[in-house]
Amino acid sequence: MKYLKSVFIYSTLCCIACSSPQKSFEKGNYERAFNGALTELDKKDNSRQNKxxxxxxxxxxxxxxxKENYxxxxxxxxxxxxxxxxxxLDIIDKYHNAKRYLNPVYDTIASDFVNRNDLLRENIALAYWDEGNTLMDVYNSTGDKFKAQDANFNYTKAYDYNIGYEAIDSLLDVSFAAGLIHVLVETNVWDMNYxxxxxxxxxxxxxxxxxFNQVHYENMISIADCRIDVSFNNIEVIENTTRETQQFTREIEDGYTTKVDSSGNTHRILNYITVRGEGVKEITTWTYNWRVRSTVRQLSPFCQMNNRHFDERGEIRHVRYxxxxxxxxVPEEYQNVTFFNRSTEEEKLINRMIDDIYDDFVQYYFR
Structure with a gap:
């Protein structure tokens, strides 16, 4: 009985697996039905139903x-x-994947798809080629770099569709160079130390x-579209010192006293005294505020960058006892002396602040 039950369950699962592509077909999901039937056939289930x-x-x-293409x-x-x-291309790929199971009548249909797609590819490439030429004509007459960029896009598409014109490589280079937006960055630091x-x-x-963004730094070029002057103000340093004073008392051993009891035995009795001290904790904080202004000079209509300022803040903290x-x-922490060199710490901090300002600048203008 258990054997018959197992056979029944197995048969049911097989039927469900076979019927799933059929159900997809009945629901109008022909893509899923096609893939499901192909999967079953590849599993060696060469049933007439699947074919x-x-x-x-x-x-x-x-x-x-x-219907959609029309x-x-x-x-x-x-x-x-x-x-x-x-x-x-999707239909052609499906044909090649399932050719061994398809009716031979589809061989002719697939061949027709290939021929039509080759012609369509040529027409698409030619359309992009013509549009690229039109846009380059506009650039040549107006100097509009955005038109040159659009022309480069169209030439690239024509190239992607395997247009056979020898001039395509040259036009790709020419349109790209014509569409470049040159950005010149110059820095001005008031404090020469940095x-x-x-x-x-x-x-x-x-x-x-x-x-199409070509970035130049401290390079006197005459073709710049944007010039960004980056001015580093003097660093504002605010020093603040606070002191905390705390009183400490402690009972410590201070020798001993020898006593002889009534039996003649000698005993040492420890002596304790109370000592008092004062601990001063001095905390000095140097806060560094650095404002950097970037001023954009639009040297051509193709510069689309804006002014910006960047504020960076850092801190050095020193505790002295x-x-x-x-x-x-007094507890030991008040007696530990640590080496501190403000100049060294300041140099490290300034370097980090410059790196952070640079990262913010890059993020805003070039990311």
Missing amino acids: VLLNKSFEELIYHNE KLVQSGLIENLEVVHANN SWRVDNTFKNLIHLSRG DVTGDVRA
């Missing part, structure tokens, strides 16, 4: 593909023609040229 379902699903996919073509938009091209460090950090900007009175009464 029929695969072919019916493929037929429906072709029908709906053609609407897209009517729009006349290049972008929609690209969607048609992608749709056709000038070298700022300069050494900001010269890394030349490595941030991306796309003094002891008066009897040091034996």
Whole structure:
């Protein structure tokens, strides 16, 4: 009985697995039905039901593909023609994946899809080529760099669709160079002590040229579209000192007294005294405020950057202890002397602040 029950469960699961693609087909999900039937066939389930379902699903996919493509073509938009091209590639891929199970009639249909897509690819490439040429004509007559950038986009698309014109490489280079926006950055540091460090950090900007943004640093070029003057104000340093005084008392051993009891035995009795001391905890904080202003000079209509200021704040903290009175009464923390060199700490802090200002500047203008 248990054996028959197991066989029944196994048979039921198999039927469910076989019927899942069928249910997808009945619900109009032909993509899922096609993939499900193909999966079953690849699992060596070469049932007639799966083959029929695969072919019916493929037929429906072709029908709906053609229906959608017709609407897209009517729009006349290049972008929609690209969607048609992608749709056709999907049908061609499905054909190749399932060819061994499909009716031979689809061989001719698939071949027709390939031929039509080759022609469509050429038309798309030519459309982008023509649009690129039109935009470059506008650039040549007006100097509009944004038109050159758009032309470069169109030439790139034409190249992606394998246009066979030899001039495409040259036009890609020419349109890219014509569309470059040159950004010149110059720094001005009031405190000469930090000038070298700022300069050494900001010269890394030349490595941030991306796309059509070409970044220059401290380079007197005549082709700049934007000039960003970065002015570092003097650092404002605010010093604040607080003192905490605390009294301490402590009972400590202070020798001993020898006594002889009535039996003649000698005893040592420890003597205790109370000592008093004072601990002073002096906390000095130096707060550094640094304002940096970037002023954008728009040297051409193609500069789209804005003024900005960056505020950086840092702090150095030093704790010093003094002891008066009897040091034996004061906890050890008040007696530990640590080395402190404000100049060294200040140098470390300023370096961190410059790095943070640079990161904020890059994030705002070039990310």
